[in-house]
Amino acid sequence: MSHSFKGIATLLGFTLGVSSAGVAITDGVLSMLVTIDRIAQLENYRPSLSSAIALTFAIITVVLSFFLVRGSLWIWRFSVYGGALNLSLGFVLIMASYGVVSFVSSQVVNSTLKDYLLVSYLFASAFSITSGLLGSAAHHEQLSRRFEQAGSLSMFKVLVSVNDNQREIEVSGNTTGEDLKEKACKIEGLSTKETRLLFKGKVVNDTMRLKEIGAGEGDQFTLITK
Numbered sequence: 001m002s003h004s005f006k007g008i009a010t011l012l013g014f015t016l017g018v019s020s021a022g023v024a025i026t027d028g029v030l031s032m033l034v035t036i037d038r039i040a041q042l043e044n045y046r047p048s049l050s051s052a053i054a055l056t057f058a059i060i061t062v063v064l065s066f067f068l069v070r071g072s073l074w075i076w077r078f079s080v081y082g083g084a085l086n087l088s089l090g091f092v093l094i095m096a097s098y099g100v101v102s103f104v105s106s107q108v109v110n111s112t113l114k115d116y117l118l119v120s121y122l123f124a125s126a127f128s129i130t131s132g133l134l135g136s137a138a139h140h141e142q143l144s145r146r147f148e149q150a151g152s153l154s155m156f157k158v159l160v161s162v163n164d165n166q167r168e169i170e171v172s173g174n175t176t177g178e179d180l181k182e183k184a185c186k187i188e189g190l191s192t193k194e195t196r197l198l199f200k201g202k203v204v205n206d207t208m209r210l211k212e213i214g215a216g217e218g219d220q221f222t223l224i225t226k
Contacts, residue, residue, distance in 0.1 A: 028060075029062060034113075086128050097124075162188045
């Protein structure tokens, strides 16, 4: 990935994320004011179920806006977590917009205000999702490395043949040839200095990691004496 694309994607992801947060907090506060006014004027400060749900959605929206700012800052600081956070928050905002349509809008007499709330919620969701996608695209190399590291730490079992015996040994992708030799030699009571480890007919270097030679679950190694 070119540095120019990464920079542009990061800038756009940050900008859209902050914009989404601004729209979301405006929508949330406006929805809260509308709902509180209804509770005060029509429900004598005893909120109905629909008003309570509407107020809950409004508060959730305000809280989400702060997380959107956090995610945007992570994108700006070249962290892959920012993209993932803003992407997921975008889908949560879509659900919140459904709550607004179902509960808050039913309490609003002004049709223009209803349309504004619906459209602005959807814009906030779209901005957040786009921000997340751009942030993830900008830092996909970092994400790939994290997945690779996670895969390297996962454990699996290989078979090691020593003379006429076959041993099943648990390893990970980060296990070195020397580590595997030590495990096998310990079981057989051999010295690592007097043995060599073979994989697919080739000697495994002591410093070579199993992930580097493509070893996986159930693969066969052979330990021979020099």
